Amino acid sequence: MTLHIEIDEAKCAGYGNCVADAPDVFDLDPDTNIAFVVAGHPQDRKDDDIEQAAADCPVRAILLTRA
Amino acid sequence: MSGKITPTAGKCPFPHETLSSFDHHDPDLSESRLWASYEALRSAGRVNHSDRYGGFWILSHYDDVRAALRDSAVFSSAGGHRIPEVAAARAIPIDYDPPEHTPYRDIMMRAIRPQRVKELEPFLRDTIRGLLRHFAARGGGDFISAVALPLPLVVLTQIVGFSPDTVQQFRRLTERIAATITDQEAQLAARDEFRATLRAEIERHRAERPDDYLTSLLDVEIDGRSLDDRELLSILNTLALAGHETTMNSSGHLFWLLANDAELQERLRVDPALAPRYVEEMLRLRTPAQMFARRLTQDVTIDDTTMAAGDNVLLLYGSGNRDEAQFDHADVFDIDRPARGHLAFGWGIHQCIGAPLARVELRMLLEEARTLPPFRPAGEPEFGSIESGVHYGLRRLPLTFDTEKTS
Numbered sequence: 001m002t003l004h005i006e007i008d009e010a011k012c013a014g015y016g017n018c019v020a021d022a023p024d025v026f027d028l029d030p031d032t033n034i035a036f037v038v039a040g041h042p043q044d045r046k047d048d049d050i051e052q053a054a055a056d057c058p059v060r061a062i063l064l065t066r067a
Numbered sequence: 068m069s070g071k072i073t074p075t076a077g078k079c080p081f082p083h084e085t086l087s088s089f090d091h092h093d094p095d096l097s098e099s100r101l102w103a104s105y106e107a108l109r110s111a112g113r114v115n116h117s118d119r120y121g122g123f124w125i126l127s128h129y130d131d132v133r134a135a136l137r138d139s140a141v142f143s144s145a146g147g148h149r150i151p152e153v154a155a156a157r158a159i160p161i162d163y164d165p166p167e168h169t170p171y172r173d174i175m176m177r178a179i180r181p182q183r184v185k186e187l188e189p190f191l192r193d194t195i196r197g198l199l200r201h202f203a204a205r206g207g208g209d210f211i212s213a214v215a216l217p218l219p220l221v222v223l224t225q226i227v228g229f230s231p232d233t234v235q236q237f238r239r240l241t242e243r244i245a246a247t248i249t250d251q252e253a254q255l256a257a258r259d260e261f262r263a264t265l266r267a268e269i270e271r272h273r274a275e276r277p278d279d280y281l282t283s284l285l286d287v288e289i290d291g292r293s294l295d296d297r298e299l300l301s302i303l304n305t306l307a308l309a310g311h312e313t314t315m316n317s318s319g320h321l322f323w324l325l326a327n328d329a330e331l332q333e334r335l336r337v338d339p340a341l342a343p344r345y346v347e348e349m350l351r352l353r354t355p356a357q358m359f360a361r362r363l364t365q366d367v368t369i370d371d372t373t374m375a376a377g378d379n380v381l382l383l384y385g386s387g388n389r390d391e392a393q394f395d396h397a398d399v400f401d402i403d404r405p406a407r408g409h410l411a412f413g414w415g416i417h418q419c420i421g422a423p424l425a426r427v428e429l430r431m432l433l434e435e436a437r438t439l440p441p442f443r444p445a446g447e448p449e450f451g452s453i454e455s456g457v458h459y460g461l462r463r464l465p466l467t468f469d470t471e472k473t474s
Contacts, residue, residue: 058418
């Protein structure tokens with residue numbers, strides 16, 4: 001079971017809570033200030049941090065699905 | 068008293084009696100005492116209790132404040148965001164819990180969503196450049212009245228659709244409300260006056276229907292019904308108050324820090340891409356909205372102290388942001404630190420809806436300031452106390468420019 005992370009770029013407002021919660025998974029684009037998922041981020045750990053990041057997002061822009 | 072205390076082993080600079088009567092409305096709680104009070108509270112333990120205003124708990128550690136903000140079901144907002152509670156002034160959206168909170172917040176986000184901020188950028192740039200160049204051309208003066216206050220007021224005309232005459236009333240009315248915050252009767256009178264000003268704006272929009280956010284509010288629906296007048300007034304009240312006070316105080320803090328440190332100014336001049344770091348670190352270190360209250364829906368125990376359901380809890384954002392357990396050398400302005408995760412905008416479902424706008428305005432202030440001659444203090448700044456039990460900033464910030472160094 002891997003956690004699939006999707007960011008709704010229309011909703012993201014650049015709060016950056018996700019980056020604080022899981023800095024090796026999320027980052028903000030320096031130009032647009034919109035969050036993105038870091039390429040090659042650890043796949044099989046840090047689920048707690050990722051779930052915390054999704055819960056902390058003030059605009060509910062992080063969508064998690066398990067596949 | 069000096070602003071920074073050095074804790075000495077076994078000798079607490081604040082006796083226990085002082086902590087147990089901690090009063091965030093104390094007019095003397097300002098620059099010289101504020102940070103030392105927080106340090107004393109943090110040193111005394113994770114949970115403190117004050118006997119003021121019927122008694123309330125205080126959380127001052129970063130981890131505890133953030134954990135409380137995350138747990139909105141237990142740390143409820145429905146009892147108001149202030150201690151003492153101003154029941155007649157229950158504010159949308161901050162004094163509501165889900166599910167009521169969610170549609171209110173979504174409606175308000177529309178006024179300042181990122182796309183709207185993007186559209187406004189040219190206007191913001193022109194406004195900021197104009198205010199700063201005019202200020203510099205006069206050789207400086209009081210930064211607060213010349214730049215820090217007019218900027219968010221002008222922005223409110225664009226964001227909401229208030230008329231320029233209306234926004235000019237906001238500062239006077241806000242100060243009147245703040246001055247009466249612990250006096251229920253005077254408070255109601257002050258709020259009535261504010262509401263009358265807002266009501267006139269609603270009437271004007273009903274009659275003229277200009278193409279702006281306020282007019283869109285008249286048409287918006289929650290569960291198939293329009294907003295009633297009480298809801299409209301509350302939303303506008305929040306936008307008018309929270310929309311100017313916080314930005315005014317943020318700009319003041321930022322320019323106070325820069326004016327007192329020529330090297331900081333120079334570094335920004337050389338590398339304007341650092342501006343967002345300056346902004347975040349100012350927000351962490353100075354925290355324009357210092358504290359908000361919550362009310363417990365169930366018993367909560369921290370370190371053997373049980374806070375009971377129904378009790379009020381004051382969350383000290385400004386203290387959490389200076390917690391050494393979270394930020395190294397936390398009392399120092401250091402733009403090279405990772406400041407992300409600070410609590411200046413709160414955290415989670417009630418996190419400041421204006422944050423994206425504030426970040427752009429403050430960044431632009433810095434980008435435009437670097438084109439001006441170097442500036443420095445021209446006399447003593449005047450700090451306020453904790454206004455309305457929330458806000459902290461400068462009342463006056465006299466600055467002057469080193470015109471000889473103009474390049």
